[in-house]
Amino acid sequence: MSHELREILINSAYIVASILFILGLKMLGRQATARRGNLISGIGMLIAIVVTLLDRHVIDYTWIAVGLVAGTIIGFACARLVKMTSMPEMVALLNGFGGLASLIVGGAEFFRIHAGTIVPAHPLFTAGAIFLAVLIGGITFTGSIYAFCKLAELLSGRPILFGGQHLVNGFLVLVTLASGVAFVAGDPSVQLLAVGGFTVVALILGWTLVMPIGGGDMPVVISMLNSLSGIAACAAGFVIGNNVLVVAGCLVGTSGVILTAIMCKAMNRSLANVLFSGFGAAPKPGAAADASGAIQGELKPISAEDTFAVLEAARQVVIIPGYGMAVSQAQHVVRELGEMLESHGAEVRFAIHPVAGRMPGHMNVLLAEASVPYEQLVEMDAINPVMPTMDVAIVIGANDVVNPAAARDKSSPIYGMPIIKAHEARTVICLKRGKGTGFSGLENQLFLMPNTRMLYGDAKGSLQSVVAEFKSLAAG
Numbered sequence: 001m002s003h004e005l006r007e008i009l010i011n012s013a014y015i016v017a018s019i020l021f022i023l024g025l026k027m028l029g030r031q032a033t034a035r036r037g038n039l040i041s042g043i044g045m046l047i048a049i050v051v052t053l054l055d056r057h058v059i060d061y062t063w064i065a066v067g068l069v070a071g072t073i074i075g076f077a078c079a080r081l082v083k084m085t086s087m088p089e090m091v092a093l094l095n096g097f098g099g100l101a102s103l104i105v106g107g108a109e110f111f112r113i114h115a116g117t118i119v120p121a122h123p124l125f126t127a128g129a130i131f132l133a134v135l136i137g138g139i140t141f142t143g144s145i146y147a148f149c150k151l152a153e154l155l156s157g158r159p160i161l162f163g164g165q166h167l168v169n170g171f172l173v174l175v176t177l178a179s180g181v182a183f184v185a186g187d188p189s190v191q192l193l194a195v196g197g198f199t200v201v202a203l204i205l206g207w208t209l210v211m212p213i214g215g216g217d218m219p220v221v222i223s224m225l226n227s228l229s230g231i232a233a234c235a236a237g238f239v240i241g242n243n244v245l246v247v248a249g250c251l252v253g254t255s256g257v258i259l260t261a262i263m264c265k266a267m268n269r270s271l272a273n274v275l276f277s278g279f280g281a282a283p284k285p286g287a288a289a290d291a292s293g294a295i296q297g298e299l300k301p302i303s304a305e306d307t308f309a310v311l312e313a314a315r316q317v318v319i320i321p322g323y324g325m326a327v328s329q330a331q332h333v334v335r336e337l338g339e340m341l342e343s344h345g346a347e348v349r350f351a352i353h354p355v356a357g358r359m360p361g362h363m364n365v366l367l368a369e370a371s372v373p374y375e376q377l378v379e380m381d382a383i384n385p386v387m388p389t390m391d392v393a394i395v396i397g398a399n400d401v402v403n404p405a406a407a408r409d410k411s412s413p414i415y416g417m418p419i420i421k422a423h424e425a426r427t428v429i430c431l432k433r434g435k436g437t438g439f440s441g442l443e444n445q446l447f448l449m450p451n452t453r454m455l456y457g458d459a460k461g462s463l464q465s466v467v468a469e470f471k472s473l474a475a476g
């Protein structure tokens with residue numbers, strides 16, 4: 001096969017793969033098509049990999065086979081073993097290794113050019129792309145490892161702040177830019193020194209940039225690092241002249257940016273506030289207090305039997321799931337409770353807060369897994385206006401996303417974050433294990449309000465007891 005024909009075939013296959021990526025991404029946006037979207041993107045990736053392996057630039061198939069086998073075993077084991085609640089950690093690691101891969105590709109290509117093995121057609125452009133692949137890849141790698149350690153609680157989730165932190169980071173950025181300019185414009189001897197300089201600084205920067213960000217903001221950071229890993233891959237694609245890597249990197253980069261923006265909007269915070277404010281470092285005085293300045297009221301426990309009695313009489317019920325539902329894996333029994341309530345003539349809705357849980361769409365995924373009808377899911381903006389007409393709001397392991405302090409207490413660190421106004425329902429039943437705070441570490445006035453009752457215990461067990469009451473009524 002002639003060289004030209006081979007190039008045309010490879011690039012045509014890359015275009016097909018890119019179209020499949022885009023279609024797959026679009027289908028991931030809806031629950032009904034998400035599985036198929038995942039499959040279609042996977043087929044696109046398979047095409048891209050197979051075609052790349054046919055490329056004449058591949059010089060050693062042995063190591064590719066070793067990587068393929070090792071990667072398949074690790075990937076399969078992770079898919080089977082990693083729990084849904086640990087997905088953010090998993091994504092952090094995947095982003096980190098994506099960044100490291102781009103750094104290695106950029107570095108390896110530089111050494112091939114430096115040794116004279118290859119001569120780039122556009123030296124300045126290639127040098128710029130190598131700089132970006134190494135810089136962004138390095139920041140993504142160490143930043144993601146730090147984020148992983150915070151989420152896995154291997155390191156404290158508290159923001160680490162010290163005097164002059166922004167100055168130190170600013171200085172590191174300047175050193176990086178200076179060595180980048182020296183690398184792109186300099187001769188080979190300067191380049192060697194410069195590449196070493198910005199590689200080391202990039203690795204340090206990843207760590208120091210994530211250091212002052214609290215564990216509560218890690219999902220936003222991870223989404224941002226996800227975007228960076230895409231941009232690094234895109235730069236690596238330019239370095240080695242691989243079109244499909246450029247397209248895939250762009251898709252990851254832009255979708256990560258969109259997701260980061262959605263999460264910031266859902267928390268009513270700017271990205272700069274997430275990255276630089278040290279949110280969660282130390283509670284502000286009076287934080288989480290109500291408008292009068294203090295947490296007031298008492299916790300009023302309720303039994304499963306009494307919860308059943310309240311629910312039996314209810315006609316409008318809203319279920320508000322949060323991180324605790326994910327922890328106790330209560331989604332199936334939540335669906336069962338919804339069905340029981342409906343069979344007793346109640347109208348049941350599931351109110352979903354955009355940042356409930358620990359990753360975007362966390363609640364949607366769990367409820368879909370339990371086959372909760374999609375039509376019953378209501379967004380925060382749709383449920384809040386009708387909340388006063390709800391007979392009962394059942395809060396299942398949610399805390400921050402229903403904390404009235406976000407709406408009322410200007411001194412609260414979460415002031416301004418949109419919440420589901422569960423406190424406006426006639427009766428609120430909160431399921432949690434004890435007095436644990438939410439991810440922000442703040443107390444919640446909702447639990448002390450006159451219309452709130454606390455059903456203590458693991459959410460799954462508590463719900464099973466309530467469902468058992470409904471069943472015994474049906475049987476008797």
Ligand code: NAP
Pocket residue numbers: 216217218219220263267321322323324325327328354355356357358359360361362396397398399400401402431432433434435436437438439440457458459460
């Ligand atoms: P949350 O504020 O973290 O509260 C979870 C509650 O669940 C805790 O109060 C805990 O109390 C309870 N809980 C834990 N395990 C339980 C179990 N087995 N059974 C019953 N209850 C259990 O959760 P959230 O209201 O969903 O809020 C999410 C937080 O994450 C927000 O602060 C949000 O800003 C942050 N965040 C999320 C995202 C995202 O993408 N989803 C992104 C950025 C930030 P006990 O310990 O007393 O049981």
